[in-house]
Amino acid sequence: MAQVVLSPRLQGDFDRIFDYLFEHVPETALERIETIIAALDVLEASPLIGRPVENGKRELVISTGASGYLALYRFVPELDTVFVLGVRSQRELGFGKTAP
Numbered sequence: 001m002a003q004v005v006l007s008p009r010l011q012g013d014f015d016r017i018f019d020y021l022f023e024h025v026p027e028t029a030l031e032r033i034e035t036i037i038a039a040l041d042v043l044e045a046s047p048l049i050g051r052p053v054e055n056g057k058r059e060l061v062i063s064t065g066a067s068g069y070l071a072l073y074r075f076v077p078e079l080d081t082v083f084v085l086g087v088r089s090q091r092e093l094g095f096g097k098t099a100p
Helices: 010-024 026-039
Strands: 003-006 058-064 067-076 081-089
Touching: 010 026, 010 081, 026 058, 026 067
Parallel strands: 003 081
Antiparallel strands: 058 067, 067 081
């Protein structure tokens, strides 16, 4: 089982997503955030499940009903560790600044 390490910048990602959800669908905002966090658990058992993207990073597609999210991460096999670098809505463009 790989260890999953969350980047400190994820707090900002979750705050941004929660703020948007709370404004548009307040009744499900917390549940949606919890679903995203729970989906990251799959990386422990299947760190290569995400689709490959640039520079050795991968994206995990997280479905939450009609919309979805992407988690950007890097798996380092030598450490058996997944570093989650960012989370965004599939409708957002890019992840902003992430670790190399």
